[in-house]
Amino acid sequence: MEPHYQHLYEILSHAEGYIFPNEINLQWGILIVVYPFVTGLVAGAFILASLERVFKVRILKPTYQIALLTALSFLLVATMPLISHLTQPLRAYEIMITPHLSSAMAIFGFVYLWYLMVVLLLEIWFDYRQSMVVWANEKKGVMRWVYKILTLGVSDISPRTLKWDRKLGYIITVIGIPSAFILHGYVGFIFGSIKANPWWSSPLMPIIFLFSAMVSGIALVMFVYMVISYMRKKVIELNVLDTIGKFLFFALILDFTVEVLDQIHRIYVAEESFEIIKLLVSGKLYLTLFVAQGLVGTIIPLITLAFLQFYKHKIKLRKTMYFIMSILVLIGVYSMRWNVVIGGQLFSKSYSGFTSFKVGLIGLDGTLMAAFWLILPFGILAFLLWLLPPWKMVEQEE
């Protein structure tokens, strides 16, 4: 027995019932769990930012730039777990050069680039341009040149030009909202369109992914806002938390409703795959679905956030509760991605058995790698906050 296959023999010994022989090894591991999670955070954070800008939720102003920079930090990493899971990563560029248009996956590169180049980078640039011009004049040495380069040589800060900056930034945000919807709804479609897999195949999948993305992105911005304020020794504004909490509550209700609807539909129509899926959710997915995603990530946050809508005493307690809820919601959405990606591969397409999944610690497809791709965006965010501090921005006139 070659050591290379040892883990497969181990999995084989844990297989239950009958599975097709080629199904022993899971094609998509933990990195593909990370990928939709990260993409969802981007879409969700952006949607929260646009609430401030397009829907004029002025209370959220302190989180506006934070949300945008968070979205950018995660977007920069979003493709990495995808590329590193390929068995031929050096051929990844083929997907851009010769996309096979009937494939739901082929368009991802374009959707991604559109979102990165046209939406996020442009919006942040228009937003920061005036400040960058001012900073370029204030700073000395290398930083002076860094900011000069970042302005792309557009140093005109006359009121008329600034008005245009705001106008164009606004237009981009308006374009950005459907783009964020497309970005993540599309990720859901990658799974939802696989008719061979009854756990994935659902027209609700893009909507489920979208709502869960909003939930996770809002929770992330709440978390990041609290951590940043704490590190800067600034007061965490409670009305900001209350507003984010309210949106998180609404998004969670929507998300919960659609996901429950999907399950009710499955149970009621009880198609051919029903028995195996019933065994899947009550067995291998019990902890991650009912406990982590359902109880910890949805029910507890829903009740707590509802409670916080009425409970207005003990400021410190409320802040702590918001902080804990943001983490619980993130755990819940991560579990949801796990349940979709890993859960969908645990049962055999013969509907007669299960394989098992054991995450390795090291290697390109291991836990450490996945953790790296989840932590890296926070490093990028710290850098971006240092380079483009929202709290040092030049006040813009409305």
Place this chain on the structure above:
Amino acid sequence: MGNEKINSSRRKFLKSAAALAGASIGYTWLKSSQVLLFAVEPKDESLPWYGIVIDIEKCIGCGRCANACKKENDVPIEPFFFRTWIEQYTVKNDGSVEIVSPNGGIDGFEQTVPDEDIFKSFFVPKMCNHCAKSPCTQVCPVGATFESPEGVALVDEKYCIGCGYCVQACPYGCRFIHPVKKVANKCTLCYHRLKKNLVPACMEVCPTGARMCGNLRDKESKMVKFLKEHTTQVLRPNLNTGSKLYYNALSSEVR
């Protein structure tokens, strides 16, 4: 009379022109949507259009097909990679079904259910269905997997990026990522042999002739005659994959 004749011929011309335009627009639309959703059935009728027949009544579960396939096509010998394998179904008297495929059936089978508990038992050889609307080629993000003009689903090993999406999309579990080549791998219907007018390795070695492949266009061929004389069924017809692997005596337990 002259006027009437001209009018009627003009009307006829306009009518046929409109019909022609409508038909060609309709045809273009149909064609383009076919390109988008499915692989296209090739127009070149000089080429064969391959289909496969497996006669479950004839399979004795000897496993020679799975073994020959591994040898012919350089498939790793470990029991996790198969282009073809055999499943043994045992329907018990209590209605439960036991399915096994130890090492894909290469080493033969041993019946572990006591005779008195068995309602019926049979073997089902599995392989790529070479679907005409194959979900695996539909989802390939770079088009590395495709259908040949003869209707054989193939993989371009120099082009595959190894994303595994095709493995997910195949409802029959017929694909895997080759552990050495690091690209998608699957049954090619021994395309290299077909091109030399040889039959696929699995069919060559089958002692009972349970497997056949042939040109679906050739109405005189042995396989098409078999299809005419027997009631056959494809796997998972509800998924509309356009499977071209027809099973004779397929039992409802098989998926």
